Amino acid sequence: MTEPPERPTQRDIARRAGVSTATVSYVLSGRRGGAKPPPEETRQRVLRAVAEMGYQVDHAGRSLRRRRSGLVALMYPAPSSPWSDRLAEQMQEASAERGLGVVALPMSGAAAGEALLRVLRERYVDGAVLLPDCPVDPEELAVLARQGLSLVVFDDDLAPEGFDVVRQDRARACRDAVEHLIAAGHRRIAYLGHPGEDSRRTAPSVKLSSYRQVLQENGICAATDLVLPVADSRSQAYAAVRDLLRRPDPPTAVVSATDRAAIDAVWAARDHGVPVPGGLAVSGIGNISEGLVITPALTTVGAREFDFSAQVARLFERLDAGAPLDGEVMSARWELIVRDSA
Amino acid sequence: MTEPPERPTQRDIARRAGVSTATVSYVLSGRRGGAKPPPEETRQRVLRAVAEMGYQVDHAGRSLRRRRSGLVALMYPAPSSPWSDRLAEQMQEASAERGLGVVALPMSGAAAGEALLRVLRERYVDGAVLLPDCPVDPEELAVLARQGLSLVVFDDDLAPEGFDVVRQDRARACRDAVEHLIAAGHRRIAYLGHPGEDSRRTAPSVKLSSYRQVLQENGICAATDLVLPVADSRSQAYAAVRDLLRRPDPPTAVVSATDRAAIDAVWAARDHGVPVPGGLAVSGIGNISEGLVITPALTTVGAREFDFSAQVARLFERLDAGAPLDGEVMSARWELIVRDSA
DNA sequence: CTGAAAGCGCTTACAG
DNA sequence: CTGAAAGCGCTTACAG
Known part of the structure; x- marks a missing residue:
């Protein structure tokens, strides 16, 4: 046998x-x-x-006949973060209840945007949540939505056009963080950014341009040697801040595009005898839980709730609705969360 | 129009x-x-x-007809790590060259194993890489492989049966870490583990059982109050180690199932005036790059190379081969990497 | 209550 | 060089 x-x-x-x-x-x-x-x-x-x-x-046979794949996707720029992990988990739970599956699409590298679009265009999935900074053309999203794809998109500018948009108001929050530093008297403020942040499709990113704008509004020249593309790697961030502090004219403050890098900035400073925030003020972006627990607690910008249930519920509402729904605007506002590091 | x-x-x-x-x-x-x-x-x-x-x-039509989905999956236990991110990126690149797509399946919660198996069984993908500790039945894998699914499985015990197995020898490496601590005179050694690690399918996990075994072999009673399920959350790890150090009889060493938690253990100790390694020796597991850069540099256990190209190449060899290939054993050995924290 | 049949969208040997 | 036709595996109105 x-x-x-x-x-x-x-x-x-x-x-x-x-x-x-x-x-x-x-x-x-x-x-x-x-x-x-x-x-x-x-x-x-x-x-x-x-x-x-x-x-x-057989998935192919079933989904061809049913005209539904029974799958939803989570798309986000790599590397993953506690937030993307959390959202994946929540989508997983909600999907399991309905017998659906979830796939994650971490987007890294140049081909990522194209790969993402293929997944949506070719209908690998019935719906998707797109986290901020996914490199996709809004026009395309509108077309896909019109064809019945369920989409929940984190974006601060896009108008909802057959898909839902989650507003975070990241620019406002990032500006608040930089203004907070300036109000405390800082003039030399470094920025730890994402690699390639300067040349994105909608270039430069919200975070970087907020930083530049606020400096300019306050008559501060944004020295290009204070902008470092190290925020996606903790070890690079640590090393970069260490080097920064060894310069003859070190910055007195740092804003980081990620909390991870901000936390390593704190350690780098402390390890080299520079007190935080006394010698170096540090503000992150993202509000991950680790920031609460370090000493000094991290000042940051981000959503207060570690919870995406409203957004996930909305995705499934769309999926369940037979006909396409209108686009709705949801809110998951970012705020400046002042703690001890700045 | x-x-x-x-x-x-x-x-x-x-x-x-x-x-x-x-x-x-x-x-x-x-x-x-x-x-x-x-x-x-x-x-x-x-x-x-x-x-x-x-x-x-249309993906469903095409893959039904072609009998191939043109998709490969990366499956790993949540939360994601620099290693899983890196592997995802490498698979992404290799797949893009061939016009294939990649999906990630972070497995969280109880339903995760079932969801993973569905993706494989229903042929949503043509192949997959499974990172260690994916909760799947080896029998199932053999059946799937026999039916032509391309599988590369990171596992130290499984025999290759129509799929390839990547050996890391994690138990050996984990034992080395604990023995290293004992050789340095430590007797009260805490363990920061994954939640639920004690009751896994192949329960308990390699990491935890290595810890227990070595203690026992050295006549040390493994106090249950020194085993804490906090290694998946940096903030929980920090808080747990802080509390540990406040006890009347604090441990003198910590082994952590993740480098992330180990690093937070280092910070917790330092923040509370306990020198590392003098007051608390800390060893991680995983060898993420962040450990190299902190002070003191993290002693850990893990692969030396941040590179999965051999494993990814093997997956594509399988995919390209028309007929099913025999199972091969590959090696990506873990080692004890002694640095400064223990 | 059950089966024969159509058809989802695509690809591919095959006939012309 | 191009088209008619079969068929991948499944689901579902429909006839019996």
Whole structure:
């Protein structure tokens, strides 16, 4: 009794159980329009054949016929963060309840935007949540939404056009952080940014341009040698801040595009005898929980709640609605959270 | 001229361009067996129709027909880490070159193992890399591999059965770390572990059981109040170590299941006036780059190279091979990396 | 209550 | 060089 060399299909099951493929499908899916389900005896025969042959439904066949993949995606710029992990987890839970699956699309490198769009355009998934800074063309999103794709997009500028938009007001919050530093008397303020942040599609990013704007508004020249693309790597951030502090004219404050890098900025300063915030004030962006627990607690900018249930619920509302819904604007506002590091 | 209300199909394109669907398919895929491709004039007509109607190929239709999804998956236990991020990136790059897509499956919660298996069983992907501690039944993997799924599995015990296995020898390395602490005279050694680590399918995990074994071999009673499930959260790890140090009989050393938590253990100790390693020796597991840069540099256990190209290449070899390949054993050995924190 | 049949969108040997 | 046709695996109105 050798293992089946091929994957069995419903036809194989039907033959073995002595029923039609329709009956097999009804038994397996539990669906049956309004009508009664097959009687227990038939059901058992089918299930036995399924078990004996190791039958598994085929995703391609099912989703072609159903016109639905039963899958949703979470798309976010790499590297992942506690926030993207958390959202993935919440989507996972909500999806499992409905028998749906979740895939994550961490976008790294140049090809990432294209890969993301393919997943949406070719209908690998029925819906998706896009976290901020996903490199996609708003036009495209509107077209996809019109074709029935369920989309919840974190973006501060995009108008909702058949998809929902989550506003965070990141620019405002980032500006608040820089202004906070300036109000405390800082003039030499370094910025730890994402690599390539300067040349994004909607270049430069909200974070970097907020930094530049506020400096300019306050008559401070934004020295280019104070802008460092190290915020995605903790070790790079640590090393960069260490080097910064060794310069003849070190900055007195740092804003970091990520809390991770900000925290390493704090350690770098402390390790080199520079007190925080006395010698170097540090503000992060993102509000991860680690910032609360370090000494000094990290001043940062971000959402207060570690909770995306409203956004996830909205995605599933869209999925459940037969017809396309109008776009809605939701809020998950970022705020300046002043703690001890700045 | 309003937007098409539905997604156009190749039939629509064919009609518009005045050709057959076969020609449309040939033009779009660039495939043509051995034969010559359609002439330029026809090609242009088709491409124009595609552009005008906004045609996008349908993934379900294509993969049903091709018997391939053109997708590979990376599966790993949540939360993500620099290693999983890095592997995702490398898979992304290699896949983009071949016109394939990559999805990540971070597994969190109880339903995760089931969700993972569904993705593999229902053939949502053509292949996958499974990082250590994915909660799957080896039997299942063998069956899936036999049915032609390409699988590269990080596991120290599993025999390769139609899939490849990457050996890391994690138990050995973890034991080395604990022995290193004991050799330095430590007797009260705390362990920061993953939540639920004690009751895994193959319970308990390699890391925890290595810790317990070495203590036992050295006649040290493993106090249960020194085992804390905080290694997945930096803030929890920080708080836990802080509390540990306030006890009347604090531990003199800590082993952590993650470098992240180990690093926060270092900070917690330093913040509370306990020198590292003098007052508290700390060893991590994982070897993330951040550990190199902190002060004191983190002693840890892990792979030396931040590079998965051999494993990724092997996955694609499998994918490219028409027939199923035998299972191969690869090595990405973990080592004890002694630096300054222990 | 069950089965025969159509058809989801695509690809590909094959006939012309 | 191009098109008609079969068929991938599944689901579902529909006829019996």
